[in-house]
Amino acid sequence: MNNYKFLIEYDGSRYSGWQRQPEQTTIQGKLENVLGVLCGKETEVIGAGRTDAGVHARGMAANAFLETDCTPEEIRDYLNRYLPDDIAVKEVRQASPRFHARYNAIGKTYRYTCYTGEVRPVFDRKYYWALDEMPDVKLMLQAAELLKGEHDFRNFCVNPRMKKSTVRVVDRIEITCEGGYLYFTFHGTGFLQNMVRIMVGTLLEVGCGRMTPQQVKEVLECPDRKKAGPTAPPQGLCLMSVDYD
Amino acid sequence: MNNYKFLIEYDGSRYSGWQRQPEQTTIQGKLENVLGVLCGKETEVIGAGRTDAGVHARGMAANAFLETDCTPEEIRDYLNRYLPDDIAVKEVRQASPRFHARYNAIGKTYRYTCYTGEVRPVFDRKYYWALDEMPDVKLMLQAAELLKGEHDFRNFCVNPRMKKSTVRVVDRIEITCEGGYLYFTFHGTGFLQNMVRIMVGTLLEVGCGRMTPQQVKEVLECPDRKKAGPTAPPQGLCLMSVDYD
Structure with a gap:
């Protein structure tokens, strides 16, 4: 019995996210089914994290x-022969037997497109969010500076779970x-559920003049009283890579 | 009544080609329906040419x-608001009132991908043809040199129509x-039905060692007796641009 590390790409459009769930089509579920046939017994695939329904990945890691x-x-090759063509x-x-795709992950890169x-391109239409106006990038960069660092997000x-820490470190926003x-x-180092999409939604509020960078600072500093921006839709989000030592 | 020139991009995956046909979903049909509503009467859209079922375009021209x-x-903007998201x-x-997208076209560029x-990318999976082996590019370039020029294709x-000329000029193959x-x-200057896909299929026969460049020459020179290679599938083909004076 050996431990294997996987690097996976998927178009999340038609999936209920990464995580196996009864009666749902998920990426983890598809992988476990095919590996189960290969090994002739039930097999668990441990992902570096969960991606939400409709979110894509170019570099999901798993073991x-x-x-x-x-x-x-x-x-x-066996996996690619039997997996659907939107998972590769x-x-x-x-x-190493000690390698654990989730516990050993030390960083993640996400990109939101x-x-x-004026005219929406057709070929990648499932991989971006079309905006009706051009936001002010300079203002968004000011707000991004405030989001960077260690904060209670x-x-x-x-669904913040009260017993678990919601403190995370975001060290780069471009x-x-x-x-x-x-x-x-x-x-x-890690992201909470929907955190990237809410950061994008919040930055766009700033870019479109509906929030000020100062208000973003207040949301971070008074997490009990202030509201962040809306959640950007899933199709623009892609997990680009997961870092390990 | 003015004449308008259109530049159109589409993902042909779910269409029975460009040309309007009863009971079929076609790109020309979709455009004519929306323009018909805009103008309040039946409207004809003249394309620079016909693309086959499943073929894409980044630069189809029409009037x-x-x-x-x-x-x-x-x-x-009206068209883009009411057209499906796989046509833009x-x-x-x-x-000019004399402009005719088909008669005035003096050249076309097609790209086949x-x-x-080893591992098929997922995001553009509807826009390429996956090959099982890497063909010999040098041999294909030799055969491509023979295809270039004016020939009876x-x-x-x-479906060559016997009364119509099947002579065409291909001046660039990269x-x-x-x-x-x-x-x-x-x-x-123009391409016959399926001509690009048959040229690709033939070049790949050469690249995979199943035909020699010399045999390609014979197919061109004895169009009545020799057979070209198979037709490459439509999803790899894209009409890139149409030239006008």
């Missing part, structure tokens, strides 16, 4: 203990424009 | 005579590789 004579490359296993490699041009998540697209890139 | 008080920009009108401009890497089309993708770019 699983498998009893098989296949080489890592054969496991990869880019890499399989043997890992908006389109701000309780106001930037859904906002770039290119050919009608507006990209928000976030790097941090 | 239509419209009776409307809208500006070209308002026509564009990138540009509308007023044209294959993927030759009767063997490179479906074959490039980039990050697992293999691109075939064709420029010519």
Whole structure:
């Protein structure tokens, strides 16, 4: 029984998110089904984190203990042959028995894509959020500076569980424009549920003049009393990579 | 009544091609329906050519005579508001009454995309043809040189109509590789039905060692006796642009 690390890409459009759930189509569920057939027994796949329904990934990491004579490359090819074409296993490699995709993850990069041009491109239409106005990037960068660092992000998540810490560190937020697209890139040690999408929704409130950077600071500092912006829709979000030591 | 020129992008995946046909979903049909509502009467849209079922376009050109008080920009926005999200009108401009999108077209550029890497990318999976082996590009370039020029391409089309000329000029064929993708770019004065896809299928036969460049020459020179390669599937093909004077 060896431990394997997986690097996975998926178009989340038609999935109820990463996490296996009864009666739902999920990415974890699809992977576990195919690996279960390969190994001839129930198999658990541990993801680096959960992505919400409709969210995509270019670099999700996961691990699983498998009893098989296949080489890592054969496991990869087997998975890609039987998985649907909106999930691809880019890499399989043997890992230390102690490797745990969630506990050992030390950072994650997410990218959120908006389109701000006049005519919406058709080929990547499932991978961006089309905005009706061009937000002020300079104002958003001011607000992003305030979001950076260690904060209690309780106001930037859904279902905060009172017993668990909602303190997280976001050490990089980049906002770039290119050919009608507006990209928000976030790097941090970890993110709460919906946290990236709420940060994007909040930054866009600032960019469109409906919130000031100062108000963002207040939301961070008074998580019990102030409200963050709305949650940006899932299709613009993509988990780009997961860092390990 | 003014004549307008349209520049159109579409994902052809779910369409029975460009051309209006009874009981079929087509791009021309969708455009004519929306313009018909805008103008309050039946409207014909003339395309620069027909694309087959499943073929995409980034730069299809078309024209239509419209009776409307809208500006070209308002026509564009109206179309984009009511067209499905896999068709986008990138540009509308007023044209000379003599402009005819098909008769005045003097050249077209098509690109065919294959993927030759080991793991198929998911996000653009509807826009390439995945190959099982990496063809020999040098051999394909030799065969492409033979296809270039003025030839009777009767063997490179479906349904050649005997009364119509099947002579065409292909003045540019480029074959490039980039990050697992293999691109075939064709420029010519015009193309017969399925001609680009049959040229791609034939070049791949050469690249995979099942035909020699010399045999391609024979197919071109003896169109009555020799057979070209198979027709590459539609999803890899995209009409990139149409040239006018």
